[in-house]
Amino acid sequence: MGTATNVPDSPLSAGKAVGIDCRSVSSGYLGSRVLHQISFRITEPSIYVVLGPNGAGKTTLFRTLAGILRPYEGEVYIGGEPVDRQSSRDRLHYLTHMDGLPDGLSVREALEFFARAEGAQPRDVERVLDQLEIRGLSAKFPAQLSAGQRKRVSVARVFLRERSIYLLDEPTANLDPKVAREIRELILRLSREKIVLYSSHNLFEAREIGRYVLVIKSGEISRFDRIETVRGSRYVLGIRVLQPSPALAAYDQEGEYYLRELSGPEEVPTVLRELMAQGVQIREAREMENPLEDLFT
Amino acid sequence: MLSLLLGVLLALFSGPSFASSYALFLPIFGVVGSMGGLTVFTSDRTKGLLEYLIAYGYSPRRLFANVLLTTLVLVSIVVGIGTSVSLGVYFVEGNAATSTLAITMGLYAVPMTFACAAFASTVGVYWTALSSPRQGINSPVGLIPFIGILPALATLFSIVAFSLSRPLSSTTLLLVLGSAMGLVAIFVMVLLVSMGRLLRRERFLSPA
Numbered sequence: 001m002g003t004a005t006n007v008p009d010s011p012l013s014a015g016k017a018v019g020i021d022c023r024s025v026s027s028g029y030l031g032s033r034v035l036h037q038i039s040f041r042i043t044e045p046s047i048y049v050v051l052g053p054n055g056a057g058k059t060t061l062f063r064t065l066a067g068i069l070r071p072y073e074g075e076v077y078i079g080g081e082p083v084d085r086q087s088s089r090d091r092l093h094y095l096t097h098m099d100g101l102p103d104g105l106s107v108r109e110a111l112e113f114f115a116r117a118e119g120a121q122p123r124d125v126e127r128v129l130d131q132l133e134i135r136g137l138s139a140k141f142p143a144q145l146s147a148g149q150r151k152r153v154s155v156a157r158v159f160l161r162e163r164s165i166y167l168l169d170e171p172t173a174n175l176d177p178k179v180a181r182e183i184r185e186l187i188l189r190l191s192r193e194k195i196v197l198y199s200s201h202n203l204f205e206a207r208e209i210g211r212y213v214l215v216i217k218s219g220e221i222s223r224f225d226r227i228e229t230v231r232g233s234r235y236v237l238g239i240r241v242l243q244p245s246p247a248l249a250a251y252d253q254e255g256e257y258y259l260r261e262l263s264g265p266e267e268v269p270t271v272l273r274e275l276m277a278q279g280v281q282i283r284e285a286r287e288m289e290n291p292l293e294d295l296f297t
Numbered sequence: 298m299l300s301l302l303l304g305v306l307l308a309l310f311s312g313p314s315f316a317s318s319y320a321l322f323l324p325i326f327g328v329v330g331s332m333g334g335l336t337v338f339t340s341d342r343t344k345g346l347l348e349y350l351i352a353y354g355y356s357p358r359r360l361f362a363n364v365l366l367t368t369l370v371l372v373s374i375v376v377g378i379g380t381s382v383s384l385g386v387y388f389v390e391g392n393a394a395t396s397t398l399a400i401t402m403g404l405y406a407v408p409m410t411f412a413c414a415a416f417a418s419t420v421g422v423y424w425t426a427l428s429s430p431r432q433g434i435n436s437p438v439g440l441i442p443f444i445g446i447l448p449a450l451a452t453l454f455s456i457v458a459f460s461l462s463r464p465l466s467s468t469t470l471l472l473v474l475g476s477a478m479g480l481v482a483i484f485v486m487v488l489l490v491s492m493g494r495l496l497r498r499e500r501f502l503s504p505a
Contacts, residue, residue, distance in 0.1 A: 030497060030499055063352075069498065069499060070498070086354050089353060096352075099344060101344065102341065103340050117350065157349075
């Protein structure tokens with residue numbers, strides 16, 4: 001069964017034309033179904049993190065929304081028009097999970113090629129070279145770039161032209177944390193006021209950038225909601241201190257963190273006040289378990 | 298380069314048998330020299346570039362047509378440079394332009410080279426799209442040059458077979474050559490037109 005989600009006062013509410021409308025879509029590869037009657041509707045510009053374990057159907061969903069895979073059942077509308085129309089495709093950008101950079105072209109030549117393919121102007125190439133800080137890589141070929149640099153160039157092509165919908169399939173996968181953060185910040189900066197579907201395995205990344213979470217499990221949408229409404233089954237507070245204290249004797253320890261399970265985040269101020277009253281010098285307090293983890297189980 | 302070198306050597310040393318010997322080699326070099334189109338196609342598929350292009354409205358048929366066009370441009374370069382330089386050396390050496398040379402080059406070697414390259418490119422695109430991405434000598438790109446010269450071999454065997462039963466007339470020769478080119482042209486056109494039905498879009502995507 002597919003999941004039809006309807007959240008009041010959310011981007012799923014009906015009545016707005018621009019956006020993504022996915023109606024009972026079943027899709028997959030060579031007759032084998034990966035997505036099963038998925039339905040959702042997005043109208044509000046925001047970042048929607050698409051979460052799901054490997055093989056859940058995230059890439060298949062993106063390929064279907066981008067019009068690459070034709071649904072076996074159901075329909076996809078982009079901006080109120082069927083996705084197979086060119087006018088629909090002109091509304092969206094799709095960043096594939098692979099870099100997709102031509103081997104034989106330098107960074108500048110590749111961006112000029114993409115600009116021609118998308119109807120962008122030469123000045124747009126110059127703009128993204130500066131925006132993504134890749135001008136220094138202009139003359140280099142993909143084989144001469146690091147994974148982070150290749151991803152940066154790959155991201156640059158989706159900002160050659162401004163569009164209203166961005167489908168970004170794991171843009172920070174396989175990147176080290178520093179580069180991943182840089183890419184994330186670039187995407188956040190350049191995609192303001194757009195509908196951004198951003199797939200990721202990284203739960204902390206999802207919490208950091210997402211306003212909504214769309215969870216796919218076994219080809220079905222298991223949850224589509226505001227990210228702050230997602231609460232884990234348990235809340236574990238981790239505390240780092242400057243000096244060990246007898247007041248923490250009852251706490252479990254994990255590395256430098258003293259752990260305490262609470263009923264929810266609302267208890268945190270009380271616990272911290274109690275500890276400080278007992279002379280504990282707190283260096284850091286953080287939630288140790290990501291509530292989004294529960295969405296995977 | 299190799300085709301150019303071999304052509305010049307044949308023009309210098311083979312004398313009157315240049316026409317037949319060069320004509321045998323040209324399709325082989327044409328196919329090998331035109332593999333660039335298929336190599337780029339295979340690489341672009343693996344890297345996700347074809348997926349990107351399909352997302353922006355390029356049809357698989359258009360992608361295939363681009364490979365075919367690239368192949369024909371590359372083979373034109375191989376044939377153009379190799380043939381003109383080799384023939385130039387052949388004439389400078391004092392050899393005469395004979396009708397055999399004109400027929401062999403004009404009706405067999407050059408058109409058969411284009412036909413073999415188009416055949417190789419077409420089979421290569423289908424094979425690449427229908428198989429899992431892999432590299433090396435057992436990949437489509439590694440094996441297609443051997444398959445690509447099949448039309449030339451089939452044509453030569455047909456000519457030999459006809460000449461065994463009775464002396465080969467020029468009409469029969471033209472018929473065999475024309476049929477071979479026609480069959481290859483039909484083969485390529487049918488696969489090009491049928492691409493939408495025979496190869497679904499997911500065949501052009503990078504591994505998920």
